[in-house]
Amino acid sequence: MLTSSTRLLSGVNAVNDAAQLLLQGECVALPTETVYGLAADAADPEAVGKIFDAKGRPRNHPLIVHIADVSQLPSWAKDIPESAYKLAAAFWPGPLTLLLKKADLVNNTVTGGLETIGLRVPSHPLFLAVLQASGKGLAAPSANRYKQLSPTISEQVVAGLNGRIAAVLEGGACEHGLESTIIDLVSDTPRVLRAGPITQVELEAVLGVPVAFPEQHIEVVPGNVKAHYQPNTPLTIVSSALLAQQLDGASNTHYVVWSNELVSASKALESKQYTVLANNAAQYGKALYATLFHIDKLGFTRIVVEKPPCAAEWRAVNDRLSRAAS
Ligand code: TXA
Ligand code: MG
Secondary structure, three states, X not given: OOOOOXXXXXXXXXXXXXXXHHHOOOOEEEOOOOOOEEEEEOOOHHHHHHHHHHHOOOXXXXXXXEOXXXXXXXXXXXXXXXXXXXXXXXXXXXXXXXXXXXXXXXXXXXXXXXXXXXXXXXXXXXXXXXXXXXXOOEEOOEOOOOOEOOOOOHHHHHHHHOOOOOXXXXXXXXXXXXXXXXXXXXXXXXXXXXXXXXXXXXXXXXXOOOOEOOOXXXXXXXXXXXXXXXXXXXXXXXXXXXXXXXXXXXXXEEEEEOOHHHHHHHHOOOHHHXXXXXXXXXXXXXXXXXXXXXXXXXXXXXXXXXXXXXXXXXHHHHHHHHHHOO
């Protein structure tokens, strides 16, 4: 059963209230350093089922399990390679998800029936506090309805899931604003399944071996579908040069720009039709989903986004934008 009203938890009792609800088998949205996650007790198939119901997510799309620290890895994974411990030492707590073979006891609901499991230790102090207080591993996909934008502020969680989950723990704006990097350590050579805040170069520096970074999206991952992370307003990506010619402020269009030239040009035009994002991948990524969420409410019939740079640090941003556009 879904709950009829959703509580917003903040203040001194918030962490304990969230932990209590999770121990009662409820779903609670919690802030992480990447995006808000929709958490439930990963060892309780009924509680995990509520995540799928609340999101409207197909049951064969596996969930990431969040743990309090690396010592809990063997409870969830088996045949753990040395590379997992190296990466955990370097990047946990933090925005890196390790794909490993699942431990035999892990229930199939959480892995969507797969023999593998995604695991990470998040760094957000409130999420870590809830992990400690509940003593559980917490399954948590992004706290959005299926195929919608991942939420990076609590308002966005409430807009999508109000009345469908027990509570949202208020944690302010998420630090990275884009989902964790996922690295597959089950395949013959390590490969990135989803670009994110931890880059290929950083992973290779720690592992000392090449890490594959498929240009195309990996379709073998259920849930890693191309049409994902979409705003309701149709979005197109246009090069800086082309956009400069079109910057006429067509009244039905909202523009999202970042380059100096277009930022100055847009300032000369009607401001409500432009959003300026930073010429810096980390800041741009942090603001992206919340920006699209806000633009969606303004009633434009299209969003035109200036194509970001192609440099490696922009990879996660370009990946999410290309899916928002499809
Ligand atoms: O930053 C994040 O990773 C956020 C926060 C809440 O931790 N979580 C998140 O979860 O983005 P979700 O479910 O929205 O995206 C997880 C992705 C999905 O594409 C899913 O298919 C993939 O990870 N995934 C999870 N477990 C997997 C598995 N066993 N095998 C293959 N892919 C898996
Ligand atoms: Mg998601």
